[in-house]
Amino acid sequence: MLTIEAKNVDFYYGEYHALKNINLEVQKNDVVALIGPSGCGKSTFLRLLNRMNDLIDGTRMTGSILVEGKDIYAPNIHVDELRKEIGMVFQKPNPFPKSIFENVAYGLRVNGIKDKTFIEERVIESIKSAALWDEVKDKLNKSAFALSGGQQQRLCIARALAISPKVVLMDEPASALDPISTSKIEELIYELKKDYTIIIVTHNMQQASRVSDKTAYFYLGEMIEFDQTTKIFTNPEKISTQNYITGRFG
């Protein structure tokens, strides 16, 4: 089943043509890695999927992006409702200055859920899914800032899961973390793909090959190649992809 379908997407920051005619289809419960050198447009593309780029002045998109068949850029779409269905984890852990519990409950509360038992169950469930429960179960009321960077990032993942999104977007989720935290996040992604469709931007080639089913290689605003990860990493069609994954540039 198709979860995301990008058709002829062009994107501009002012005059700058950041994405050129991107066409990409993502199946349900796939993990798709977006790779490419800095400035290639992979993060920009990711942020189009939950309309995060709307927040930047002077940007413009043409083409269409469908999520489960619905055009998310249609005028009748409410951005806040869309973002409930498409969770996002950022490069730098950004927990709110609230308790661990409240961080995860936040998404539920802003979406109007008041039922205390439901919130509590969902918070615990989400923290467990984010593989953080054993580390924080005794200090749910402590500040999220007291956690380590890796724990904070898993808390941010729990926070995204709490509102049960269909898709989880991850923008270099492990780039600010140490190797041990990174491997925890990777294991987690592996677990999460059972229930979620995941799109992850990464600079780390090994990470892309370890966690993803499919990989898209971006270069200078174009999507050069999109295929099964094993194919991309063993036998890419394009010479540019091969140069990048073998570390000849980028």
Add this chain to the structure above:
Amino acid sequence: MTPVIQAKNTDKRKRYSQAIAFTIFKLMSYSVVAILFIILGFIVIRGIGVISWDFLSKAPEEGMTKGGILPAIVGTLCLVVGSSIFSFPIGIMSGIYMNEYATGSKVATFIRIMTNNLSGVPSVVFGLFGMSLFVNTLKFGDSILAGSLTLGLLSLPLVIRTTEESLKAIDNSYREGSLALGATKLQTIRKVIMPMAMPNVITGLILSIGRVSGETAPILFTVAAYFLPKLPTSIFDQVMALPYHLYVISTSGTDIVASRGVAYGTALVLIVIVLFVNLLANILRTYFSKKVKTN
């Protein structure tokens, strides 16, 4: 590469100029503190003898050379509260609008230029404007209301500015994090951004209180009474105020030499109020930043 060998003398010179520069910087910063202590000490030594329960709880007597300054204390407090009621909500909301909604827009730039101009206007001009608008045109008369509105206008730029700066200091990742969870902009501001900005916003508010309580010119034509022993009963009453009282008994009182003591006492009370307000600001700021971290 050839090694850099002729560096010996240069090294010495570098170290000397470094030492001299830091000594000068240190002296300058210490002298600021010293000046502050000299002023405070001067006022405290001259004024402390005058302070008594009677001084704080009675009206001026015998042509303001004796008695207390209660009406002026009450008047200043009324004006601080009155101007805050006016300037805090308007200032904070404008600041939020400028930083969160009209980010980088022409409207925001225009408002910013205007508020900067507003803060550059001499306070006596505010007084004149307040008199013509609030006292005469709107017929509030010389009253707490007119004085509070005038002082509120005066402190508005400071409130707007500090609110905007405090909001600007908050990393965008918190806004994005909240919006990505389906929160609206308003929810994001209310539940994430404002609580984080609160410690700094409060500091700005308190600073504006400090400024308001010390201003003389804006209240000169709008509210301040030369001598009025009775305490105010409504917002349409005139009041005495500490800075104006100080000005009056030091320059145009009935007997300037005889009221010197009262003048220093008044100055001391004014300073203590401002210091107390600043202390309160620090306590609130610590409280809020703790709350933000643990809540």
